[in-house]
Amino acid sequence: MATEPELLSTSAFVRVRRPRNTWVNWNHRLGGGPVLTIRPGSIELSAPQGTLLESRSIRLSSETSTMQRAAVGWAGTPFGRRDCIRISGSDEQGNIEVAISPEAGTEVTWQALTVAGFAKSD
Numbered sequence: 446m447a448t449e450p451e452l453l454s455t456s457a458f459v460r461v462r463r464p465r466n467t468w469v470n471w472n473h474r475l476g477g478g479p480v481l482t483i484r485p486g487s488i489e490l491s492a493p494q495g496t497l498l499e500s501r502s503i504r505l506s507s508e509t510s511t512m513q514r515a516a517v518g519w520a521g522t523p524f525g526r527r528d529c530i531r532i533s534g535s536d537e538q539g540n541i542e543v544a545i546s547p548e549a550g551t552e553v554t555w556q557a558l559t560v561a562g563f564a565k566s567d
Contacts, residue, residue, distance in 0.1 A: 450484065453483040457479050458470075461542070462543070479491065486507050487506050491503075505532060532558075
């Protein structure tokens with residue numbers, strides 16, 4: 446995956462969906478915060494967490510993932526709601542859903558995801 450050229454790389458605010466429809470924020474300050482990298486056929490979300498905490502990394506393929514526009518709030522509530530792109534797919538650990546609010550903007554990111562082969566879900 447990393448050998449493919451980047452279509453877009455941007456800082457992003459990231460929330461990951463947990464059981465019972467709760468959303469958990471990735472820390473956006475540690476290690477410079479999460480970065481979204483879009484390549485043909487895939488995305489990678491990475492977040493360095495500093496020296497004491499384990500870094501996070503999610504890789505999703507466009508073949509097994511879908512995207513949709515949404516507004517997601519803190520812990521599944523309306524508080525702190527942000528416009529985002531929700532991507533549902535699976536990685537080595539199973540099914541995963543992320544809500545990404547990219548610094549580059551949702552429209553530019555949506556276009557890059559479309560070029561990368563991600564399909565819109567209903």
